[in-house]
Amino acid sequence: MNTYLHNTIPNLIPFDYALHHDSHFINQQWVLVNGISKKKAIYTFRDDNILEIRRKDATVKTSWTISIQNIFTIETEDGIINVKAYFKDDDILVLNHQDKDEFAMYINTSNYSEELNSIEDIQEYLRIKYKKKVNKIIHKHKFYYISKSKEFGPCTVKELKVKVDNEDISAYCFVRDVNEESYAKRLRVIDLLQEL
Template identity: 85%
Template sequence: MSAYLHNTIPNLKPFDYDRHHDSLFINQQWVLVNGISTKKAIYTFRDDNILEIERKDATITTSWTISIQNIFTIETEDGVINVKAYFKDDDILVLNHQDKEEFAMYINTTNYTEELNSIEDIQGYLKDKYKKKVNKVIHKHEFYYISKSKEFGPNTVEELKEKVENETISAYCFVRDVNEDSYAKRLRIIDLMQEL
């Protein structure tokens, strides 16, 4: 992966044919993030190497292929380009141009009910997506807490919330993740509860 791409979008996972092709890539509606404010485009990669590019005014049908090294050759209206595919998440695809320091980012909207038509829509989508992800992590995770100079736990956020609601402990008690050694982050139960 080029340093340019890695520095711009960290933690990308290379396209893995067995894992990504059938379940996450083919027949999915990929909205191109680059330039969405001026020209929205939805890319759908089909099984038979057909690429459909849908715009407001027309749908263009072109082609794509993949090589053994996961290099994609895509025919666009600008000509043939070679890209390498990466996933930021299961529904965020990045195609890195092999001849230039350029990449295209796509969001899979196949299972998303709202339309993505602007940068603001994308920001809302990402905020909602990662808030749900954080909620899942927080629900399963456990924390220790300090109350009256003693440490208790570990407890889930739900258990801590219940203790606060029963007035057993204060919402302002400091907590630490079970994997941390100290309370240096100054995180409180109320901070965790706001993420529920």
């Protein structure tokens, strides 16, 4: 992965044909994030190597192929380009141009009920998506907390909520994840409770 892409979007997972092709890639509706404020485009990669690019006024059909090295060749209106595919998440696809420091980012809207037509729509989509993800993580994790200069735990967020509701501890007690060694992040019980 080139440095430009890695520095711009960290923690990308390279496209893996066996893992991603059928379940995450083919026949999914990918909304192009780049330039959405000017013109919305939805890309659908079909299993017969047809790429449909749907815009408000028309649908264009072009072609795509993939090599053994997971390099995609895509025919666009500007000519043929070679890209490498990465996933930021199951529904965020990044196509990295192999000849330039450029990439295109897409959001899979196949399972999303709202329309993505603007930067604001994308921001709202990401806010909701990552809030759900944080909620799942928070519910599964356990935390230590400091109360009256002593450390207690580990407790789940639900257990901490009960302690706060019963006034056994303050909502402003500092907490740390069981995987962290210190309270350097200055996270408090109230910060966790806001995510419930």
